[in-house]
Every structure is written in C-alpha cells, then in structure tokens.
Amino acid sequence: MGKRASFGGRLGVLLVAAGSAVGLGNIWRFPCELGQNGGGAFLLIYLVCAVVIGLPIMLAEFSLGRMGQSNVVGTFRRVSGTNKYRWIGYAGVLCALLIMGFYGVVCGWTLDYVYQAVAHGFSSMTSEELSQSFKDFSVQPVRPVLWMMLFLTINCVVVFLGVKEGIERTSKVLMPLLLLLVIVMCVRSVTLPGGSEGLRFLFEPDFSKLTPQVVLNAMGQAFFSLSLGMGCMTTYGSYIGKDINLGHSVLQVTILDTMVSILSAVAIFPVVFAMGINPSSGPELAFITLPNVFNQIPGGYIWAILFFLLLSIAALTSAISLLEVITAFVSEELKISRKKSAVYATVLIMILGVFASLSLGVWSEYKIFGFSFFEFLDDVTARFVMPLTGLSISWFVAWKVGRKRLEKELTNGHTIRAKYLGVFLFLLKYVTPLAIIVVFLNQTIDFF
Numbered sequence: 001m002g003k004r005a006s007f008g009g010r011l012g013v014l015l016v017a018a019g020s021a022v023g024l025g026n027i028w029r030f031p032c033e034l035g036q037n038g039g040g041a042f043l044l045i046y047l048v049c050a051v052v053i054g055l056p057i058m059l060a061e062f063s064l065g066r067m068g069q070s071n072v073v074g075t076f077r078r079v080s081g082t083n084k085y086r087w088i089g090y091a092g093v094l095c096a097l098l099i100m101g102f103y104g105v106v107c108g109w110t111l112d113y114v115y116q117a118v119a120h121g122f123s124s125m126t127s128e129e130l131s132q133s134f135k136d137f138s139v140q141p142v143r144p145v146l147w148m149m150l151f152l153t154i155n156c157v158v159v160f161l162g163v164k165e166g167i168e169r170t171s172k173v174l175m176p177l178l179l180l181l182v183i184v185m186c187v188r189s190v191t192l193p194g195g196s197e198g199l200r201f202l203f204e205p206d207f208s209k210l211t212p213q214v215v216l217n218a219m220g221q222a223f224f225s226l227s228l229g230m231g232c233m234t235t236y237g238s239y240i241g242k243d244i245n246l247g248h249s250v251l252q253v254t255i256l257d258t259m260v261s262i263l264s265a266v267a268i269f270p271v272v273f274a275m276g277i278n279p280s281s282g283p284e285l286a287f288i289t290l291p292n293v294f295n296q297i298p299g300g301y302i303w304a305i306l307f308f309l310l311l312s313i314a315a316l317t318s319a320i321s322l323l324e325v326i327t328a329f330v331s332e333e334l335k336i337s338r339k340k341s342a343v344y345a346t347v348l349i350m351i352l353g354v355f356a357s358l359s360l361g362v363w364s365e366y367k368i369f370g371f372s373f374f375e376f377l378d379d380v381t382a383r384f385v386m387p388l389t390g391l392s393i394s395w396f397v398a399w400k401v402g403r404k405r406l407e408k409e410l411t412n413g414h415t416i417r418a419k420y421l422g423v424f425l426f427l428l429k430y431v432t433p434l435a436i437i438v439v440f441l442n443q444t445i446d447f448f
C-alpha cells in the first residue's frame with residue numbers, strides 16, 4: 001500500500017477538523033436552540049457538555065483513527081486485530097450517508113439564498129412574503145433539488161482532489177474567511193441601537209427555563225456540532241501526522257467550534273432584538289427571520305449576502321468531512337480508486353437527497369413513522385445512530401484499546417506528556433457513556 005495521505009501540520013489539522021465541526025449546526029441550529037431553551041442557561045449547559053462529552057469523544061476518535069491509519073471500518077479491524085468490531089465502523093458510514101441525505105438539501109437552500117440575496121436582496125418583501133417565499137421554495141420539486149445537486153457536485157470536486165490538495169487546501173482558504181465573516185457580523189450586530197437586549201438574553205441565564213429536556217438538547221447539540229459519532233473525526237484522525245499533539249488539537253477544535261457558535265448567536269440575537277422580533281423563531285430563523293431583519297438595517301443588501309455566504313461556507317466544509325468518511329470507506333474497503341469512490345458516494349447521496357427534498361413537497365403524503373423522509377433522516381440519525389455509534393466508539397477506545405496503547409498514542413510514543421490521560425479515561429469509561437445512555441433512553445421514550 002502506498003503512503004497514506006496526511007494533513008500538512010498543526011494548522012492544517014485544526015482548520016480541517018474545525019471545518020467539519022463548524023457547520024449549519026453552529027450558525028443555524030445553535031442560535032435556534034438557544035432561543036428556544038432559555039438563552040444563557042442553555043449556553044452554560046452546552047459548555048459543560050462540550051467539555052465532559054465532546055472533548056473525550058473527539059480525543060477518542062482522533063487517537064483511534066491515527067492508530068488505525070485507515071477508513072472508519074478498516075480502523076476497527078486493524079486496531080482490534082479482528083473483524084468483530086467492524087460493525088461500529090459500518091454504523092458510522094451509514095450515519096454519514098443518512099446525515100448527508102438531509103444536510104445536502106439544507107446546503108442547497110443556502111446556495112439558493114446566496115443567489116437570491118445577490119439577485120434581489122429580499123428588499124421588496126414584507127415579513128409575510130418572506131415566510132411564504134421560503135415555504136413555497138422548500139416544497140418545490142425542481143429548484144431545491146438543482147441547488148442541492150450543484151452543492152453536492154462542488155463538494156464532490158473537493159473530496160475528489162484529495163486529502164491534501166482538496167480538503168486541506170479548501171479548509172485553509174474557507175475557514176479564515178468564515179471566521180472573518182462571523183466576526184464582522186458580530187460587530188455589526190452589537191453596534192446596532194437596541195442590540196444590548198439581545199446580549200442580555202444571551203448571557204443572562206434564566207434558570208427557570210432549565211428542564212431535563214434542555215439538558216438533553218444541549219447534549220445532542222454538542223454531539224452534532226462537534227461532528228462526533230459517525231467516524232468523521234476517526235477518518236480525519238487517520239490523516240493526522242504522528243508528531244501532532246492530539247490533546248492540543250482536540251482542545252483547539254472544541255474551543256474554535258464553541259466560539260463560532262457563540263459568535264453566531266451574538267451576530268444574530270442583538271439584531272433580532274433591535275428589530276423587535278421574537279427570538280424563538282425555530283428553524284426559520286436563518287431563512288425567514290434574518291432576511292427580514294437585514295431588510296430593516298442599513299446596508300442590509302450586503303449583510304444578507306455575507307450571511308448566506310457564511311452559511312454556505314460552513315455547510316461546505318462540514319459536508320466535505322461527511323463525504324470523506326464514505327469515500328475513504330468505499331475506496332479502501334472495496335478497492336476502488338479514490339476519485340471514482342467520491343463520485344459513487346456523491347451519486348448515492350444525491351439519490352437520498354432527491355427523496356429528502358421531494359418529501360417536503362410533492363411526496364409529503366408518504367410518511368415513515370409519521371415523519372417525512374427528510375425529518376426521518378434527521379431524527380433517526382440524531383436520536384439513534386449518532387448516540388449509539390458515539391457510545392460504541394468510546395466504549396471500544398475505553399475498554400478494548402487499553403491504557404498502554406492509548407498512552408503511547410497520546411504521548412506520540414512517549415515523546416510528549418499527556419497529563420490528562422487519567423481524567424480522559426475516567427470520563428470516557430464512565431461519564432460519557434452514562435450521559436449518552438440517559439439521552440438515548442429519553443429520546444427513545446419520546447419517539448414511541
């Protein structure tokens with residue numbers, strides 16, 4: 001086998017992994033969750049979840065991947081030396097595929113909104129018209145499907161070009177741009193008259209809103225936002241050089257991801273409050289509320305373009321990581337060239353995406369357990385596949401890999417220190433599984 005591709009260095013690892021983590025989950029989902037779950041109180045719980053669950057699982061995935069030097073299925077085989085645990089890898093690939101089925105649709109929407117922002121800037125539309133226009137758009141049979149296909153094609157080209165030339169290069173350009181955009185939008189937001197009320201909502205925790213459900217939502221959000229539980233970070237881990245300090249990288253990625261979530265909320269809430277709009281607007285926040293808000297602020301035409309551009313960039317770097325999980329699997333396990341694998345995987349995702357997109361419109365009468373296919377993909381991955389795969393990965397690393405090998409991996413063969421090893425193992429062995437099981441049981445009871 002030829003030498004396995006690897007990322008260029010510390011910065012490459014950070015930007016690529018953060019590219020996966022920072023996505024629609026940060027800019028679209030996090031502010032929604034915050035708005036619906038009591039602002040600052042949710043933020044606080046989210047931070048605890050990111051530290052107690054996010055950090056250990058990401059570290060587990062990174063070290064597992066680097067140890068295995070293979071795709072997510074091959075990694076389990078190589079690290080365990082048997083075929084017994086391969087199913088965890090299969091679950092990861094399946095999860096990535098199912099997530100891409102609906103994520104790709106929303107990614108397509110973001111492109112359409114960039115186009116709309118440039119073409120007419122939403123400026124002539126009232127809030128009712130905006131809301132109607134989004135609803136009309138998302139149920140159309142052709143337009144959203146075409147945008148999704150365009151997005152998935154761009155995504156395919158990046159993965160097709162390879163780990164270094166495609167994925168790392170793209171992340172190195174797009175991630176700094178994304179950070180710049182989000183910071184500029186924050187400054188705009190907090191300097192609007194009346195914006196301070198939005199900041200207060202964000203940072204003054206209202207503990208009366210804190211219910212077990214809020215805690216569960218925060219945990220689910222941490223999982224999704226940090227791209228855990230489907231082998232993304234395991235696959236990326238296999239491209240990390242042996243000289244990189246995994247502990248540092250994981251900490252940096254988690255901090256950056258959390259920062260972008262908080263900055264997105266800061267970019268959104270003060271503007272929303274300044275315009276006197278109800279913050280708990282749910283998933284419509286990005287596609288209805290914000291265009292409406294941009295209409296009303298000076299220079300709104302530009303702000304709308306910047307915002308949807310930001311959303312598309314974030315979506316792209318995340319979609320790349322999901323496609324890479326499937327591509328690496330197809331190419332290494334089925335022994336097909338990387339380029340062909342990227343194309344096959346994209347075609348498969350497009351087929352799922354067409355079903356998902358149409359299930360919101362012309363095929364909306366077909367339901368699975370009462371859900372449209374789009375909602376079903378979202379629900380089944382968030383509630384079942386992701387937590388279970390995450391649990392299995394952390395169980396495997398904590399109990400099957402063994403302290404010695406883990407220590408060797410985290411200390412780069414005893415050349416650097418990993419003083420956190422004891423705490424890491426404790427969290428991974430007991431705290432993380434318990435937390436996931438509680439979320440899982442709760443979600444499952446809810447589901448039925």
Ligand code: PHE
Binds near residue numbers: 022322
């Ligand atoms: N973390 C991404 C986001 O916040 C979503 C994602 C989930 C990406 C799982 C890859 C894997 O949007």
